[in-house]
Amino acid sequence: MTVQQPSRPPHARLLCAPALHALILLGVATASLAAPPPALPALNIAIEDTSVSGISSGGFMSVQMQVAHSAIIRGAGIVAGGPYYCAQDSVLKATTECSCTGEPTLSCKVGDASTAVPELVAATRAFHAEGRIDDPAQIARQRVVTVVGGKDALVPAPITRQLHGYYDAFGLPASALKPVTLDAAGHTMPTTAYGRACGVTDEPYIGKCGFEAAYAILDWIYGPDAAPPRATPAPAGRFIEFDQRGYIPQTGFFSYLWGTGLDKTGWLYVPPACEAGERCRLHVVFHGCKQGQSFLPLRRPPDGGLYNGTTFVRNTGYDRWADTNRLVVLFPQAVSIPWKNPNGCWDWWGFTDDDYATRDGIQIRSVRAMIDRLASGRRD
DSSP, X not given: OOOOOOOOOHHHXXXXXXXXXXXXXXXXXXXXXXXXXXXXXXXXXXXXXXXXXXXXXXXXXXXXXXHHTTTTEEEEEEESOOOTTTTTTOHHHHHHTSOSTTTTTSOXXXXXTTTOHHHHHHHHHHHHHTTSSOOGGGGGGOEEEEEEETTOSSSOHHHHHHHHHXXXXXTOOGGGEEEEEETXXXXXXXXXXXXXXXXXXXXXXXXXXXXXXXXHHHHHHHTTSOOOOOOSSSOSSEEEEEEOGGGSOOOSTXXXXXXXXXXXXXXXXXXXXXXXXXXXXXXXXXXXXTOSTTOOXXXXXXXXXXXXXXXXXXXXXXXXXXXXXXXXXXXOOBOOBTTTBTTOOOOSSSSSOTTTTSTTSHHHHHXXXXXXXXXXXXXX
C-alpha cells in the first residue's frame, strides 16, 4: 500500500530552502568564531624529573614510556599493568596471557609465568642495542609503585608480580619498589571517595576505595620532601584543554585520529606556581581503555553528558597533589579506532605501527614531543 504524503503549502516550500541555507551559514560562522584549543605552554620544567603513571592500557603505556625514555623518567606508578613489550606484537597474547580482557570469547591463560619475562628482558636489550630505546640500566635509578586490586579479574595479580620480575632483571632495588595490593578493589583507579564501589569493575573504572592511588604514586616518586596534598576541593590551578595534533607526526589522511589512536585534544593541569614561572616537575598520566574524553560509554557518565569528557582528568586526585608540589600534570588522550581499537586503549600490542613500544612508536613520539614542548621554557 502506498501512503500519500500531505503536500506542504507553497509558502512552506518557499521558506524551507532559505531557512536551511541560513542555518548552515550560521553554523559555519559559529564554527569559524570558535577559538581553536591552544598549544601547550613552554614552562620552567626540569625534564629529568619527569614521571609517568597509568591504569590498565595506560599502565602498560606508562611502562613503555618508562623504558623507552628511561633517561628522563624519575619514576612510574603502574595500576593494573604489566611488563614491557608483554604482548610481543600480538593482540591474542595481550588479551589472554598478559591480561584476561579477551573473555568470554578467548580463554584466559594468565599464570605465574604467562608473560615470559626472560623473553621480554632479551627483547628490551635487543631494542637498546639497535638504538630504539634508552639504556634500560637507567631503570635501576627510578622509583616505582605498583597497584593491583585483589578482585581484579582483567589484569590479575600474577601480571603485576611478573612486572616486578622484569624490574628486578634490570637492577631496580627492592627499596625503590612499593607494591600495593588493595584486597577489596576490582579493575579500577582507586580514589579516596569518588567513583563506583571499590570492588566493582565497570565504567568509569574509578573506585572509591578510601585510598588515593595518585597520591601514593606521587608521594613515593617525589618523597620524602613531598608536601601533603591540597585540602580544599577546588583546584588552585587551571585545567587547560590543548591541541594534540601539533605534536603528532603526520602519516597521511586521518593521521591524527585513525592512524595514531590519538585524540584531537588533550588536557594539562598547571598549578599557580608553575604558571608564574617557578621551577616545576612534570607527571604524565595515561588513562585506561574506555576512559578517554571522547569515549561514548554504555551508561551516562557520573559527571553528565554523553561522552566521558574530563571524568578521569578531574576526579583521580592528581591536581590535589600537584598544587602543593609544583607539579604540572599532562593527560594525553587516546581515541577509539572502530576496526582495531574500539575501546580507545593505548597501543601496547601494535595496532598503530611495528615500533609502538620504542622511541619510534607514533604514540610515544607524540607524547615525548608534548614533554619537550612543556620543558622548553626551562630557566637554569
